[in-house]
Amino acid sequence: xxxxxxxxxxxxxxxxxxxxxxxxxxxxxxxxxxxxxxxxxxxxxxxxxxxxxxxxxxxxxxxxxxxxxxxxxxxxxxxxxxxxxxxxxxxxxxxxxxxxxxxxxxxxxxxxxxxxxxxxxxxxxxxxxxxxxxxxxxxxxxxxxxxxxxxxxxxxxxxxxxxxxxxxxxxxxxxxxxxxxxxxxxxxxxxxxxxxxxxxxxxxxxxxxxxxxxxxxxxxxxxxxxxxxxxxxxxxxxxxxxxxxxxxxxxxxxxxxxxxxxxxxxxxxxxxxxxxxxxxxxxxxxxxxxxxxxxxxxxxxxxxxxxxxxxxxxxxxxxxxxxxxxxxxxxxxxxxxxxxxxxxxxxxxxxxxxxxxxxxxxxxxxxxxxxxxxxxxxxxxxxxxxxxxxxxxxxxxxxxxxxxxxxxxxxxxxxxxxxxxxxxxxxxxxxxxxxxxxxxxxxxxxxxxxxxxxxxxxxxxxxxxxxxxxxxxxxxxxxxxxxxxxxxxxxxxxxxxxxxxxxxxxxxxxxxxxxxxxxxxxxxxxxxxxxxxxxxxxxxxxxxxxxxxxxxxxxxxxxxxxxxx
Amino acid sequence: xxxxxxxxxxxxxxxxxxxxxxxxxxxxxxxxxxxxxxxxxxxxxxxxxxxxxxxxxxxxxxxxxxxxxxxxxxxxxxxxxxxxxxxxxxxxxxxxxxxxxxxxxxxxxxxxxxxxxxxxxxxxxxxxxxxxxxxxxxxxxxxxxxxxxxxxxxxxxxxxxxxxxxxxxxxxxxxxxxxxxxxxxxxxxxxxxxxxxxxxxxxxxxxxxxxxxxxxxxxxxxxxxxxxxxxxxxxxxxxxxxxxxxxxxxxxxxxxxxxxxxxxxxxxxxxxxxxxxxxxxxxxxxxxxxxxxxxxxxxxxxxxxxxxxx
Numbered sequence: 040x041x042x043x044x045x046x047x048x049x050x051x052x053x054x055x056x057x058x059x060x061x062x063x064x065x066x067x068x069x070x071x072x073x074x075x076x077x078x079x080x081x082x083x084x085x086x087x088x089x090x091x092x093x094x095x096x097x098x099x100x101x102x103x104x105x106x107x108x109x110x111x112x113x114x115x116x117x118x119x120x121x122x123x124x125x126x127x128x129x130x131x132x133x134x135x136x137x138x139x140x141x142x143x144x145x146x147x148x149x150x151x152x153x154x155x156x157x158x159x160x161x162x163x164x165x166x167x168x169x170x171x172x173x174x175x176x177x178x179x180x181x182x183x184x185x186x187x188x189x190x191x192x193x194x195x196x197x198x199x200x201x202x203x204x205x206x207x208x209x210x211x212x213x214x215x216x217x218x219x220x221x222x223x224x225x226x227x228x229x230x231x232x233x234x235x236x237x238x239x240x241x242x243x244x245x246x247x248x249x250x251x252x253x254x255x256x257x258x259x260x261x262x263x264x265x266x267x268x269x270x271x272x273x274x275x276x277x278x279x280x281x282x283x284x285x286x287x288x289x290x291x292x293x294x295x296x297x298x299x300x301x302x303x304x305x306x307x308x309x310x311x312x313x314x315x316x317x318x319x320x321x322x323x324x325x326x327x328x329x330x331x332x333x334x335x336x337x338x339x340x341x342x343x344x345x346x347x348x349x350x351x352x353x354x355x356x357x358x359x360x361x362x363x364x365x366x367x368x369x370x371x372x373x374x375x376x377x378x379x380x381x382x383x384x385x386x387x388x389x390x391x392x393x394x395x396x397x398x399x400x401x402x403x404x405x406x407x408x409x410x411x412x413x414x415x416x417x418x419x420x421x422x423x424x425x426x427x428x429x430x431x432x433x434x435x436x437x438x439x440x441x442x443x444x445x446x447x448x449x450x451x452x453x454x455x456x457x458x459x460x461x462x463x464x465x466x467x468x469x470x471x472x473x474x475x476x477x478x479x480x481x482x483x484x485x486x487x488x489x490x491x492x493x494x495x496x497x498x499x500x501x502x503x504x505x506x507x508x509x510x511x512x513x514x515x516x517x518x519x520x521x522x523x524x525x526x527x528x529x530x531x532x533x534x535x536x537x538x539x540x541x542x543x544x545x546x547x548x549x550x551x552x553x554x555x556x557x558x559x560x561x562x563x564x565x566x567x568x569x570x571x572x573x574x575x576x577x578x579x580x581x582x583x584x585x586x587x588x589x590x591x592x593x594x595x596x597x598x599x600x601x602x603x604x
Numbered sequence: 605x606x607x608x609x610x611x612x613x614x615x616x617x618x619x620x621x622x623x624x625x626x627x628x629x630x631x632x633x634x635x636x637x638x639x640x641x642x643x644x645x646x647x648x649x650x651x652x653x654x655x656x657x658x659x660x661x662x663x664x665x666x667x668x669x670x671x672x673x674x675x676x677x678x679x680x681x682x683x684x685x686x687x688x689x690x691x692x693x694x695x696x697x698x699x700x701x702x703x704x705x706x707x708x709x710x711x712x713x714x715x716x717x718x719x720x721x722x723x724x725x726x727x728x729x730x731x732x733x734x735x736x737x738x739x740x741x742x743x744x745x746x747x748x749x750x751x752x753x754x755x756x757x758x759x760x761x762x763x764x765x766x767x768x769x770x771x772x773x774x775x776x777x778x779x780x781x782x783x784x785x786x787x788x789x790x791x792x793x794x795x796x797x798x799x800x801x802x803x804x805x806x807x808x809x810x811x812x813x814x815x816x817x818x819x820x821x822x823x824x825x826x827x828x829x830x831x832x833x834x835x836x837x838x839x840x841x842x843x844x845x846x847x848x849x850x851x852x853x854x855x856x857x858x859x860x861x862x863x864x865x866x867x868x869x870x871x872x873x874x875x876x877x878x879x880x881x882x883x884x885x886x887x888x889x890x891x892x893x894x895x896x897x898x899x900x901x902x903x904x905x906x907x908x909x910x911x912x913x914x
Contacts, residue, residue, distance in 0.1 A: 057722075057725060059824055059827045059828065060718060060721055060722055060725070063717075063718060063721075064718055067714040067715075067718065070710075070714070071710060071711075071714070074706070074707065074710055075707065075778045075781070075782075076778070091771070091774045091776065105862070109685070111684050111685045111686075112685065112686055112687070114686075114687060117686065119641065119642075119643065189648050189649065189652050190652060192649045192652040192653045192656065193649070194641060194643050194645060194649065195643070196646075196649065197643075197646075209646070209648065209649070210646070210648050211648055261687070262687055263687065264687055265687040265688055269687075282864065283688075283693075283696050283697070283864065284696075284697055284700075284864030284865075284868065284869075285700075285774075285775050285776075285862075285863075285864035286776075309774060310773055310774050310862040311862060311864065312773065312859055312860070312861075312862035313859065314859050314860050314862075316752060316755075316860075317755065317772075317773050317859075317860050317861070317862055320755050320756065320758075320759045320772050320773065321772055321773055321862075323759050323763065324758075324759050324762050324763070324768065324772045326771075326772060326773075326774075483635075483636075484636060484875060484877075485875070485876065486636035486637055486638060486640050486876065486877045487635045487636035487637075489636075489637065489640035489641065489642075490635070490636050490637040490640050493637075493640065493644065522644075523644030523645070523646065524643060524644045526644075
């Protein structure tokens with residue numbers, strides 16, 4: 040470093056300039072304060088003024104929580120996603136609901152009778168909307184017709200199909216007025232079934248079955264569910280404020296019938312972000328009462344000595360084969376070779392290491408009920424322990440059957456997220472090492488992966504399924520030959536027959552036997568390679584009790600939560 | 605001046621039109637199905653959705669409809685939030701991004717000029733070395749690292765002090781804006797510091813400064829009227845694009861600090877192939893960028909009389 044010659048006077052000049060800069064700096068600070076004051080004014084115009092209350096607000100008997108994204112659709116007839124489901128689960132109620140013990144309990148209906156041909160629901164006299172008007176049987180009929188109206192294009196219309204003529208209406212073959220659901224009077228709802236159904240009571244707790252009042256719906260002119268005042272509520276809470284992308288405020292609904300069971304006066308959704316580290320920081324700072332943990336921040340949570348809870352969310356993940364004509368993966372020996380060459384335990388415990396995950400054994404996850412106990416206890420899932428010798432024998436048999444010199448690379452379609460990236464690399468490695476099979480990974484954004492799954496442009500695909508209702512059929516009918524979600528186009532008349540039995544039978548024994556049979560077929564035919572059942576690890580504020588995690592319905596559910604004094 | 609402004613405005617409109625057209629066709633050639641979702645759609649429902657969004661029309665017809673709606677300032681309905689209009693999304697979330705952006709630019713611009721001038725005055729001495737070291741850090745470390753670090757620091761600080769000095773995340777008050785906007789402006793501030801330093805150094809040794817000195821002007825007048833005013837020109841030039849870049853590039857910072865800005869929609873729309881939101885945000889941001897560049901060019905003429913002559 041050479042110093043520039045410093046003629047006399049230069050340093051005095053620099054000193055003066057430095058003083059100038061100092062003044063400039065002061066001016067900046069003053070200017071910024073002024074600017075921020077102005078911005079604050081602006082922000083208070085565009086958003087709720089004031090900060091977000093702390094996690095536990097004893098004075099107002101309120102808690103603050105966060106959501107991972109802005110609820111995309113609060114129109115219950117068209118809602119499909121989990122986040123909207125959380126909000127709807129707090130502000131709406133179906134004929135039946137899941138209570139604080141996770142049991143099916145009376146909701147808008149105080150009594151009901153279900154038999155093979157149909158059902159009758161008697162609505163309670165004190166069932167009211169948030170504007171004080173009674174909830175009537177017409178509101179249910181209107182909502183269900185709306186859900187099925189092809190013009191409404193609801194993606195969950197299929198869940199209404201057990202009702203007579205529902206499918207035909209949804210296909211546009213019959214007018215909505217032909218639906219087999221009628222309001223005998225304001226408080227009596229009569230439902231006719233398309234065919235006998237054993238779990239209709241469970242379906243009525245689902246959001247597509249929630250009531251919608253016709254006059255209010257018409258008054259919103261297509262904006263139903265778009266804002267807090269574009270919705271009518273009949274649940275324990277009502278949305279009193281919704282700043283898109285930022286916050287929602289759920290206040291106790293004074294017209295809700297079961298006031299005694301609701302202990303919180305307010306639930307603030309104070310933050311909306313998908314960043315798990317932000318959530319953890321907010322929890323640490325006592326700004327939110329609950330947060331999920333990821334593999335990366337689990338150690339951080341352990342260091343804090345928090346009590347960590349676990350919840351299996353009912354989602355199963357697996358490798359789906361393409362069973363279409365002309366695909367190599369149509370060959371049973373190849374599929375057997377592949378399932379024998381990998382180990383879900385290794386994948387879960389050594390590779391992904393995500394807290395809460397369990398190795399996959401079956402399409403039917405562990406939470407499902409059997410006849411008396413859990414389905415999986417009554418019918419343990421048969422598995423394929425890793426056996427390289429057998430795997431190679433099957434591979435050789437497949438090579439001969441297919442008349443190949445050597446196997447061309449198989450295409451593994453996958454989404455683009457951290458967990459599936461690790462998973463695809465695991466499978467690429469084990470199939471190469473154990474079988475000498477080359478796997479070409481086709482990583483795609485969500486929409487493109489779905490498009491390729493639908494068109495059948497894959498050999499294997501990383502897939503998953505979550506329950507729509509609490510019955511094994513929500514998984515079982517996935518591989519029925521007619522199911523559009525059967526993206527690998529697996530087709531087996533015997534499997535279809537078992538699905539028909541489970542769909543039509545009313546008695547638990549017969550149905551559970553059919554599910555056990557489906558589980559056996561999937562195992563023997565190696566329809567899929569189970570990977571894992573998803574679980575979530577989470578922490579809750581020590582003073583807030585009664586936070587519920589659910590497999591179906593609102594997950595997480597703060598409806599029955601309370602603040603410990 | 606007026607004719608020049610009008611000419612620039614017209615050029616800007618043509619630019620925006622090309623941005624819209626290029627985005628429209630690029631978007632439609634991205635593989636993937638915007639209507640696809642976890643649950644497979646029946647053909648009937650699919651057809652209804654396609655009709656709702658006009659996807660059943662040939663591409664050129666769709667383009668024509670899009671242009672027609674664009675002229676009326678209507679971007680249509682979002683694919684992912686089916687009952688929200690794209691116009692509403694922009695109207696509700698752009699002010700948030702803009703607020704954050706203005707503050708970040710204020711930090712960056714004022715800080716950049718201050719630090720830049722300081723380093724030039726203290727050339728090759730300790731303040732210069734320290735600031736330039738910080739500048740290299742500021743330029744090379746991406747904003748998400750600063751965002752995560754900043755937030756972690758806040759949590760620790762609040763934890764140690766036992767009360768909330770500044771909120772960790774969220775939006776609504778000035779306290780919520782401070783750290784995110786500082787983080788967002790850091791990179792630009794570092795860049796501007798370097799720019800300011802070199803242009804200041806150039807000017808310190810220039811003829812007109814020497815002339816001013818020999819005229820016997822006060823040091824203060826030389827600094828404000830001769831040095832700063834000339835040195836700041838390159839800074840103003842990059843300020844326009846920088847404002848646009850900061851306002852649109854706040855995605856990560858918005859995510860980390862749970863800020864309901866438009867940046868989030870801008871990025872998520874692309875991931876989810878939300879056609880209408882992609883078009884709406886791109887055209888809006890494109891127009892915004894073009895507008896900022898024009899404003900800066902006009903501002904330039906005001907600061908530097910030499911430009912006005914053309």
